[in-house]
Amino acid sequence: MLNGNKMGTFSKALLTSFEIINELYTALGAGLLGMIVLLKHGFDSHQSIKTLSVVGLTTASWIFITRQTEKLKASKKESSCDSGLGFSLAQHATDMGFTVIAGFLSLDSKGSKEIRSLYGSNIIQIQLDVTSTSTLHAIINNAAVMVFGEFEWLTEKLIQEQVEVNLLGTFRFSNAFCPLLRQHKGRIITITSHCSQATLPGLSVYGATKAALTAWSDGIRVELKKYGVSVLTFIPGSFTIQSNIMGKQLQNVQEMHDNFTTEQHNFYSDYFKRYNVYLSFITPPTVPKKIEDSNIYNVFECTLLDKYPKVVYKNEQLRYAFYHLLFKFSPWCLRDYFVTHFMQMPEYTPPIDATVYDDDIDDIDL
Structure with a gap:
């Protein structure tokens, strides 16, 4: 019986999560009109707290997305190129x-x-x-x-x-x-x-x-x-x-x-x-x-x-x-x-004869 109660609570939580996510997508897709319809439905079904939460989250997401992607128009401004x-x-x-x-x-x-x-x-x-x-x-x-x-x-x-x-x-x-x-x-x-x-x-x-x-x-x-x-x-x-x-x-x-x-x-x-x-x-x-x-x-x-x-x-x-x-x-x-x-640079290896060194680097062609 205890296990059944746990499973029932778990299923209810999943169903609620699904409803919230579904409403979020609906609100985002439908925009302002969708949120108004969602609010009316929530109050009519006595689920005002959940509905207000969804609408609030949707509004915040919409503001964030709009804020991040809003562009200025190029104008005759100065900016400051040998190569x-x-x-x-x-x-x-x-x-x-x-x-x-x-x-x-x-x-x-x-x-x-x-x-x-x-x-x-x-x-x-x-x-x-x-x-x-x-x-x-x-x-x-x-x-x-x-x-x-x-x-x-x-x-x-x-x-x-x-x-x-x-x-x-x-x-x-x-x-x-x-x-x-x-x-x-x-x-x-x-x-x-x-x-x-x-x-x-x-x-x-x-x-x-x-x-x-x-x-x-x-x-x-x-x-x-x-x-x-x-x-x-x-x-x-x-x-x-x-x-x-x-x-x-x-x-x-x-x-x-x-x-x-x-x-x-x-x-x-x-x-x-x-x-x-x-x-x-x-x-x-x-x-x-x-x-x-x-x-x-x-x-x-x-x-x-x-x-x-x-x-x-x-x-x-x-x-x-x-x-x-x-x-x-x-x-x-x-x-x-x-x-x-x-x-992936060359590895260092100690010289065989530390007293000999080639001073010529002309063959390094950059």
């Missing part, structure tokens, strides 16, 4: 109907000339050096330098360049625009990286600057929210072979090699060469080209046009999403294994 992502987004934003002011390190660069040939005066070009306090201009923070190499190999110059451009340059960019952002209730979009979530070996300084940008965005988002300014980050995914972010890698390799001590030459031996030969297969384009990934532009449009923007926007391949999920939730020993497997 890579900035080069591509400047073109896409122009195609969307924005007036784009694009910053170039040099107005004689290949990217600047290519933009002029494609868009003429429709993209306004300015010379922009984010390391200079006198030439700050941006709403979209995208300037970045990436040096690939183990931390011990990086010289002070290579470290400083990444910190100066990626981090301090972004600070100067945004600080210069804060008065206008407050006045127009604008938004700050900062391009970060998957490395901001899990810094990878060989990219320790680059990842540190991107993680710092994420932390900085978290802080100023709360500060600026009360003034009507939105702060969000955009992780655009991997497109290294379509970007020239590693365009100076050969010079960087030479810089690292020339500053090795005798002990470092002996210790790293041919590992340094094998490491950089492996990276040489990541060949940047000789002439800047628009990135071929439609999803980047779909997500980018959301960062610009979502009326109620999210905190973080991501464009990521399934492989990246899977690995970064593993990185986040795995114990440290497993995480390090997964990171190593993900990177």
